[in-house]
Amino acid sequence: MNWAVSQRILTEYREMITAMNDHAAWGRMEVLLDLIDATGTLLHSSPYFQFHVIVNDPDDNAFTDCAISVSADYIITKDSDFGPLKNAGYKPQPITPEDFIARYRGVYV
Numbered sequence: 001m002n003w004a005v006s007q008r009i010l011t012e013y014r015e016m017i018t019a020m021n022d023h024a025a026w027g028r029m030e031v032l033l034d035l036i037d038a039t040g041t042l043l044h045s046s047p048y049f050q051f052h053v054i055v056n057d058p059d060d061n062a063f064t065d066c067a068i069s070v071s072a073d074y075i076i077t078k079d080s081d082f083g084p085l086k087n088a089g090y091k092p093q094p095i096t097p098e099d100f101i102a103r104y105r106g107v108y109v
Contacts, residue, residue, distance in 0.1 A: 008062035
């Protein structure tokens, strides 16, 4: 299993985490990302095209653009704004964390 990020996603996370917490919280997130990266399962994507799939919250397009560019299977989220991705004709589909865990329970454990 691989995870994918882009610079736009990292910027979005940094803005949200520092707004909700403090800069130290973002530092801890960077350490976590570095650990994931060290396992070789973190894909760094630089999408060159913006697909504009998400209308209700345009910032969420950073996630769809990244997922589409790496041919991801899923975007794991509870955010209903990703609903339009289901009918957009792209490979990545939104899935809740609970559904993802239920689907893959035992596969990677």
